[in-house]
Amino acid sequence: MQLTPDDLIIAEWGGVRLNATIVFTWLVMALLVGIARLITLRLTDTDTPSRWQNLLEVLVSGMADQIAQVSQREPARFLPFIGTLFLFIAMSNILAVVPGFQPPTASVSTTTALALCVLIAVPLYGIAERGLASYLRTYLQPTFLMLPFNIIGEISRTVALAVRLYGNVMSGTVLAALLVSIVPFFFPVLMQLLGLLTGIIQAYIFAVLAMVYIAAAARSHADDPDPNAGEGRNDETETKEQQHG
Amino acid sequence: MDNIGLIGSVSILTAGLTLAIGSIGPALGEARAAAQALAAIAQQPDEANTITRTLFVSLAMIESTAIYCFVLSMILIFTNPILDRVLAVAAG
Numbered sequence: 653m654q655l656t657p658d659d660l661i662i663a664e665w666g667g668v669r670l671n672a673t674i675v676f677t678w679l680v681m682a683l684l685v686g687i688a689r690l691i692t693l694r695l696t697d698t699d700t701p702s703r704w705q706n707l708l709e710v711l712v713s714g715m716a717d718q719i720a721q722v723s724q725r726e727p728a729r730f731l732p733f734i735g736t737l738f739l740f741i742a743m744s745n746i747l748a749v750v751p752g753f754q755p756p757t758a759s760v761s762t763t764t765a766l767a768l769c770v771l772i773a774v775p776l777y778g779i780a781e782r783g784l785a786s787y788l789r790t791y792l793q794p795t796f797l798m799l800p801f802n803i804i805g806e807i808s809r810t811v812a813l814a815v816r817l818y819g820n821v822m823s824g825t826v827l828a829a830l831l832v833s834i835v836p837f838f839f840p841v842l843m844q845l846l847g848l849l850t851g852i853i854q855a856y857i858f859a860v861l862a863m864v865y866i867a868a869a870a871r872s873h874a875d876d877p878d879p880n881a882g883e884g885r886n887d888e889t890e891t892k893e894q895q896h897g
Numbered sequence: 898m899d900n901i902g903l904i905g906s907v908s909i910l911t912a913g914l915t916l917a918i919g920s921i922g923p924a925l926g927e928a929r930a931a932a933q934a935l936a937a938i939a940q941q942p943d944e945a946n947t948i949t950r951t952l953f954v955s956l957a958m959i960e961s962t963a964i965y966c967f968v969l970s971m972i973l974i975f976t977n978p979i980l981d982r983v984l985a986v987a988a989g
Binding site: 718721722812815816818819820822823826853854856857860861864 | 947950953954957960961964965967968971
């Protein structure tokens with residue numbers, strides 16, 4: 653039994669090893685890019701878009717909606733990064749039901765790489781939104797004594813992101829392997845179905861947490877101290893929904 | 898009992914204890930969070946979307962301590978670094 657697809661060597665040429673993580677990451681990337689490219693080649697703006705274009709529109713507008721709700725700001729800036737994270741993790745978790753496919757997210761190296769992307773993206777968005785000095789000052793909030801704790805918090809939440817995703821996906825594959833040897837036929841199928849659900853939820857959670865971290869770093873100090881601002885916005889959407897209904 | 902058997906049995910015992918004790922807290926916490934969220938949805942069905950989203954995110958945060966314990970016990974059982982070192986010393 654193996655805990656990570658890193659140990660599964662698929663090909664080897666003169667010292668260069670190609671393990672299952674890399675191969676299946678490339679596969680997922682190729683699938684995502686290929687499908688998106690194929691669909692976007694034939695985009696139309698008629699009243700009857702193709703069903704594939706419809707699928708993409710639902711995905712993109714749904715992700716933009718979620719980002720707007722979580723971050724309470726214009727989603728266009730964050731959509732490329734957050735959407736890519738979500739689609740990649742969701743795709744590799746869904747494909748885990750395909751026999752022979754080793755989800756790359758069941759490897760610590762993949763999830764660490766994704767979490768490091770978030771770790772780097774947080775200060776980048778923060779500096780872009782509010783400037784270098786203003787962003788660095790958030791590390792000194794509420795007093796300069798909190799500086800080491802803020803830095804530790806930044807690192808520990810990155811570790812938590814990586815280990816959470818890895819642990820969830822890995823537990824699914826390990827459980828499936830164990831159950832196949834104990835109750836071979838029916839029960840593992842149910843666990844695979846449960847794995848589909850947790851896979852999607854974990855992809856969603858990874859994306860939402862990344863968004864929350866970025867939004868917290870990018871929040872300008874001006875709209876920070878007023879706790880009623882958020883509630884006011886909620887009331888507006890509520891009345892809007894009631895009007896629709 | 899020789900060293901290898903001792904390390905193996907202590908590792909397995911500790912892995913079981915880690916998972917058993919480590920899953921109590923998150924289980925209680927998740928149950929409480931879910932019960933509160935259900936009560937909140939029952940009171941305000943209009944806000945179900947927001948409540949569900951927040952519930953999922955907080956469940957993931959609560960769950961991560963249990964996941965740490967699970968990863969740790971998996972490492973202890975399947976890829977025990979100390980046992981590997983002892984085996985390497987014994988072989989070499």
